[in-house]
Amino acid sequence: MRTAAVIVAAGQGLRFGAPLPKQYQPLGGQAVLRRTIAQALASSRIDLVAVAVSADAAELYAQAISGIADPRLLPPMTGGAERADTVRLALEALADAAPDVVLIHDAARPFAPPPLWGRLAEAAADGTGAIAALPVVDALWREADGWADAPVPRAGLWRAQTPQAFPFAMLLAAHRQAAADDGPPALDDAEVFRRAGHEVRLVEGPAENFKITTRADLDRAERVLAAQDGGMGMDIRMGHGFDVHRFCEGNHVTLCGVAIPHSHGLMGHSDADVGLHALCDAIYGALGAGDIGTHFPPSDPQWKGAESHIFLSHAGRLVAESAGRIANVDVTLLAERPKIMPHAPAMRVRVGEILDLAPARVGIKATTMEKMGFVGREEGMGAIATACVILP
Secondary structure, three states, X not given: OOOEXXXXXXXXXXXXXXXXXXXXXXXXXXXXXXXXXXHHHOOOOOOEEEXXXXXXXXXXXXXXXXXXXXXXXXXXXXXOOOHHHHHHHHXXXXXXXXXXXXXXXXXXXXXXXXXXXXXXXXXXXXOOEEEXXXXXXXXXXXXXXXXXXXEEOOOOOEEEEEEEEXXXXXXXXXXXXXXXXXXXXXXXXXXXXXXXXXXXXEEEOOOOOOOOOXXXXXXXXXXXXXXXXXXXXXXXXXXXXXXXXXXXXXXXXXXXXXXXXXXXXEOOOOOOOHHHHHHHHHHHHHHOOOOHHHXXXXXXXXXXXXXXXXXXXXXXXXXXXOOOEEEEEEEEEEOOOOOOHHHHHHHHHHHHHHXXXXXXXXXXXXXXXXXXXXXXXXXXXXXXXXXXXXXX
């Protein structure tokens, strides 16, 4: 899989009448910047996170990230006088790491959801740029001396957000070229990239991915956070799933997306991944969307031998399409053999990749049946799963 790094631009920042720059303002008891970083780290698609800060903000930054132990978060970098200088210096600092894709993000956008990072990284993996943006839906007017002068057609107009994702080497070259030119400053990294002759696609981002610029924006962010973390408007759903498959001839079993050598295989219309099947049903159940057979009938020949990550990805997409998010999932595998726990870390990573969850939000456990029942007689395996889904 291609590697992806994030650069969070946390330069001077507006103070809007407060003693602290906006990225260090408290939001729900944590600095805005800390929440921004946490969103990037919550995406399993992100391999490195680099934060570029102003030279006089070392202490503020250290306080903001205190307690974050994720090894993907690099030591802070020192930014430049302008945002373009900050991004270019950070790109140069990442040159030895040479990630395939780099995402540039504003420190004051704390609500970019984890799935968005993954979608942008994938969209930028083919040599083009990709930026989060929203189509303009309001009427637009050109102003003249405080008066409405003329309407402006909004068809085809989008409001740019961040993250903005690009092939790393191409963006570094574009910023080096821009620094050597005497032209007008670019509006953002997408313009730097396009001036170098490259294309940029638009990826629709969520409305809550707004930038905190004013005190009113910070108040709005508090309301959004309250809704997400237990205030009005949050709908917490729990789903439960259970699945079994009998053993058959074979030399391995696939459990939670990981192939494990074994004296037998598991029988099923698809790859018989009992763990992912139970987890799919848990997510579908939380949504009230039936079960795996509702969406992928075993009578349909197109799913014969299919890899079960297809089914789990579909369940995850249904959550995203409902403007929701998966808080955590938990799977218990029932088997006498093979031994499961040596493979549990790989399973957590794989499930996290499929659902775009941090491994810390994925539980994998195993138990025997003490030689009782069909599992105890080693006739097959079972799995129990739960999922917590949060909807608006």
